[in-house]
Amino acid sequence: MSILINAYQNIPTGFRKILYFHWPLALLLAAVSCIGFLMLFSVSGGNFDQWAKPQMIRFCIGFVAMVIIGFTPISIWRNISMPTYIISLALLLYVEYFGVSGKGAQRWIDLGFIKLQPSELMKIALIMVIALYYDWLDSDKISKPLWLIPPLLLTALPMALVLKQPDLGTAILLGSGAAVVILLAGVSLWYFLAGVSSIFGLIYFVIWSKGTSFQILKNYQYRRIETFIDPSSDPLGSGYHITQSKIALGSGGFSGRGYMQGTQSRLNFLPEKHTDFIFTTLAEEFGFVGGITLLTLYIMIMLCCYLTAMQNHNKYGALLTLGVAATFFFYFCVNMLMVMGLAPVVGVPLPLVSYGGSAMLVLLGAFGLVQSAHIHRTR
Amino acid sequence: MNTAGKTPRLFRRRALLLGAAQLTLVGVLGWRMNQLGVKKAEKFRMLAEKNRINISLQPPARGLIYDRGGNLLALNRQVYTIQMVREQTNNPEAVLNRLAKLIPLSDTKIAEVLKEMLSRRAFVPVTVATGLEWEHIAAVSANAPSLPGITPTLGLNRQYPVGPDFAHIIGYVGPVSDYDLAQVDDKDPLLLIPRFQIGKNGVEAKVEKTLRGKAGTKMIEVNSVGRVMRELDEQLGTPGANLQLTVAHELQHFATKRMQGESSATVVMDVNNGDILALASAPTFDPNKFINGISVADWKALNENDYRPLANKTVQGAYPPGSTFKMVVALAALKFGVANIQEEVNCPGHKDINGRKFHCWRRGGHGRVNLRKALRYSCDVYFYEMSLRVGIEKITETALALGLGIKHDLPLPAIHSGLMPTKDWKQRNKKEDWYIGDTANAGIGQGFVLTSPLQLAVMTARLASGSQIEPRIINMFDDKRTKIEGISSLNFDPTHLDIIRTGMYDVSNHPRGTAYSSRLKSTEKIAGKTGTSQVRFISKAERENGVTKNEDLPWKRRDHALFVGYAPYIKPRYAISVIVEHGGAGSRKAAPIARDIMQKALSLGQNSYGPIHNQKRLNIDNLKRKPT
Structure with a gap:
């Protein structure tokens, strides 16, 4: 522990940590979660027990976990980054062969009290491990091609497994999260230029491969892409989601129909009304004002993360903080783009609002890491 | 801990770059929210209502027509219709075949019904047969347990009890056609009901709107698959106005009969007030044949007759x-x-x-x-x-x-x-x-x-x-x-x-x-x-x-x-x-x-107006379903 004492001279210890806890961030997270409870109560048609209650219990568990993780020194998290990654990878492999099937995708590990999604865990583990890698790596080696291979491999492995599930949305989030950390670590922008262009090339290839013997995506995924491009082509089939979602969103108007007054979601016009499409209910009942309010809360959470990361002289902590923030950002951004018809329906929940245990727990856990980085930052 | 103590400027630059990119995306989200929720709100709100509320029309009872003496010339008869709901049975074809033993139902009609049922959602009732007699309904009701999904319902059908006598005055009703829809500048949604009966000729056509009445509406909240969730509102329609003609049926009937065999026409009117007591054209035709669509053979016979019965x-x-x-x-x-x-x-x-x-x-x-x-x-x-x-x-x-x-x-x-x-x-x-x-x-x-x-x-x-x-x-x-x-x-x-x-x-x-x-x-x-x-x-x-x-x-x-x-x-x-x-x-x-004819007219005496036999006005709502 001598190293620790040496390095973290100004770092609070014991119950003093409570004072250094990032309370604004915690309150913002709680506020967003409360919006979630309200919306879940509304979409269940006033049935508290159906979705709102379990979600609240999970939030409480998650919040406690966040505090505990936050109070744990960041160095410990740094040290167990690699094991976390390996465990997550193992769990991913496990669900590949023993997972419980839900909606055609094998994603869960039933732990009894919760159905754990290893892919959710992996989102954080990947960021941790890449942050660790660049924290460890000498800064002059960062842009060397050879030293770029390990993080790419670390990313590609879980992405491949997730894609195989298949879960395009999570795969994209994994890749984006990793890319953000690599970007922040200072890798030459040329690599990113090359990366982005090769992604576009890949997309082209994926679309081109349709119908050939080595078709990459499932047919339903192609259909989603097609109906995203032209939702009217199949208004009652795959385009139904997008059309109905836009109707519900738009019908809210400026100030919405009022709480519990949304008709589209409660009458089942909306698919996945309590999970991926919950934002449409919010927009229908609280209108543009409600939507912007939620967006503002999200931005403020992001802002908290940016501010603490900028002040953090610990590279691992800073990278981890912005990596978590970026993952969080991708969550709500992709979800909102999707329900507003600007992105294909890929199955990404609205963070802290959508019903779902894994995402809630993992996100709060991840913010626990941010708290830990904040409390134990090198000043 | 090699970077401890100094955050590279590179990290800050990259963080700002990333932040800017993310802020741009947030801007896109905000713009889209505004576009959907504020700019196009009206359009989407309408779409949402259309999604949710299904307005079903309750057709009004058509006005009755009486003669001078108060006799009924045109009335609405209750007809029994049989409907079938696919989801209530495992084997619709077998049910229909059993049904065919009880009511007149041809094989081609069965095939048609099956096709229609498959093209609609499983809970939508499809009309199997209409214009049935009470005996048929009784038979169907008695066998109800073996006919899952079959429901008899009641409707109204026009009937002309004195038939040919008033064919030229009253005319007839018939199922609304695309041609009719193109002809009239009438936004009445009733006309969009398949096979809704409208006046095609004579008084029925000329005072169509008065006779038709106004539709009642039933607002039903439906869910995404169209299943009825609850009734929101019901507005009763107004039945069409009854009307009394100046024509005396007895004289009209006599005139029609007297002119039989000739291609002829007669008009009898009151010289003091212009009341038309008889207005007959021979030969005449049976307007009842037109009500549910006339057969080609009948139409040909009427149309090719030198004596022009339709005119x-x-x-x-x-x-x-x-x-x-x-x-x-x-x-x-x-x-x-x-x-x-x-x-x-x-x-x-x-x-x-x-x-x-x-x-x-x-x-x-x-x-x-x-x-x-x-x-x-x-x-x-x-x-x-x-x-x-x-x-x-x-x-x-x-x-x-x-x-x-x-x-x-x-x-x-x-x-x-x-x-x-x-x-x-x-x-x-x-x-x-x-x-x-x-x-x-x-x-x-x-x-x-x-x-x-x-x-x-x-x-x-x-x-x-x-x-x-x-x-x-x-x-x-x-x-x-x-x-x-x-x-x-x-x-x-x-x-x-x-x-x-x-x-x-x-x-x-x-x-x-x-x-x-x-x-x-x-x-x-x-x-x-x-x-x-x-x-x-x-x-x-x-x-x-x-x-x-x-x-x-x-x-x-x-x-x-x-x-x-x-x-x-x-x-x-x-x-x-x-x-x-x-x-x-x-x-x-x-x-x-x-x-x-004049002798007959004079023999009818003063020919004052008779009281309208107070027949209860039929309204769909008044109809009581026979027990099934």
Whole structure:
């Protein structure tokens, strides 16, 4: 522990940590979660027990976990980054062969009290491990091609497994999260230029491969892409989601129909009304004002993360903080783009609002890491 | 810990870069929210309502139609319909096959129903059969356990209990067609109900909107698959207005029967107020056949019949009035002072006009005739002379005043306005000058002159009453009497009218009158005028060799037989006009029919309006379902 004492001279210890806890961030997270409870109560048609209650219990568990993780020194998290990654990878492999099937995708590990999604865990583990890698790596080696291979491999492995599930949305989030950390670590922008262009090339290839013997995506995924491009082509089939979602969103108007007054979601016009499409209910009942309010809360959470990361002289902590923030950002951004018809329906929940245990727990856990980085930052 | 103590500037730069990129995306989100939620809110709100609320129409009961005496002429019959819901059975085909043993249901119909059911969602009821009898429903109900998914329901169907008698007046209803929808500028959503019945002909068509009523609506909240969640609101419709015609069924029925076998038409009206008591066109047809769509064979039979059963000849037919027009000429001549009672005109059997011979119907002529005799014998030469004296413009003026050549306002389709020629008219339409011979022809109701039986009846009523009688056929809408405009007196000298009337009295009651054989033998006398209008040109050669008798001509070239009259001569009550198409001489064919119908009309007594038999107004909502 001598190293620790040496390095973290100004770092609070014991119950003093409570004072250094990032309370604004915690309150913002709680506020967003409360919006979630309200919306879940509304979409269940006033049935508290159906979705709102379990979600609240999970939030409480998650919040406690966040505090505990936050109070744990960041160095410990740094040290167990690699094991976390390996465990997550193992769990991913496990669900590949023993997972419980839900909606055609094998994603869960039933732990009894919760159905754990290893892919959710992996989102954080990947960021941790890449942050660790660049924290460890000498800064002059960062842009060397050879030293770029390990993080790419670390990313590609879980992405491949997730894609195989298949879960395009999570795969994209994994890749984006990793890319953000690599970007922040200072890798030459040329690599990113090359990366982005090769992604576009890949997309082209994926679309081109349709119908050939080595078709990459499932047919339903192609259909989603097609109906995203032209939702009217199949208004009652795959385009139904997008059309109905836009109707519900738009019908809210400026100030919405009022709480519990949304008709589209409660009458089942909306698919996945309590999970991926919950934002449409919010927009229908609280209108543009409600939507912007939620967006503002999200931005403020992001802002908290940016501010603490900028002040953090610990590279691992800073990278981890912005990596978590970026993952969080991708969550709500992709979800909102999707329900507003600007992105294909890929199955990404609205963070802290959508019903779902894994995402809630993992996100709060991840913010626990941010708290830990904040409390134990090198000043 | 190699970077501890100094955050590279690179990290901050990258963080700002990333932050900027993320902020841009957030901007896109905000913009999109604004676009969907604020800019296009109205559109989406409407779409949302359409999503959620399903408005089902409750068709109103169509107004009933009564005759003068309060007898039902058109009613709504309850019909039983069988519907089937696919999701309530495992094997729809087997159920339908079992059903076919209980009700008339062909294999092709079964196939149709199955196809329709598969094309709709599983819970949507599909009509299997309609127009069923109570016995069928009873059988289906008794076997209900073996017929899962089958439900009998009640609807209303139009029916005309007196059938053919009123086919031309009331017309008929039929399923609304695409053609109808294109024709009418009517936004009534009822018309979009498949096979909704609307008036296609006659009064049914002309007062369609009044009879139809207003639809009630039931607002139902549905979920995404269209299943009914709850009823939000129900608004009762207004049933259509009942209406009472001025026509007396007994007389109408008698007239229709009396004219059977001929292609003919008759109009009987009240000379004092214009009430039409009978308006019959023969042959007629059964309007009930049209209600659910007429069969091709029936339609062909009606359409290819030379006697044109579908046409309402009373208002749609326009015929040369022949001698029945002579009263008009006489009245014009009297009014404009070119004729008087005493003056006699010599009839040698023909009159030379500009070197052309105009013949009298009687080859030997009538000798010297005054106005009264001219009418009695229907002497053509006298009227050639008078028409030339008074001129075509004055004749037409008088004819218009008597109700000829104008379109009378009755709620019947395709009313013919007839034709009263003028010099201008000929110049415009025939691009020819008016010849003096045209006037002479018009003087005996030939040539260009055309009238409908309705117009002739109006003319007779006006001659008999001296008043501006307008025909009317609808007495009441619900309890509201239709307005009768103040009947004004015609602008004719009563003594002139009396001269005409005595002439008409002679026609039926003087032993040498043309209609003497068809006189009324009772104390109430009929006054009338026969007419025989030529439909072909008789050449000089034919006239010299003897005019071909009507009986020897093909039907279509025979003369039209006409009669107009009123009775009683003192205190007239009814006016009548009869035309028998290609019937030959008016005195032989039309006058007896007119006499019989008039006798019937007089025998009906005062003919006041009967109370409407207070039949409970049927409304879909009032219908009680038979226990199933």
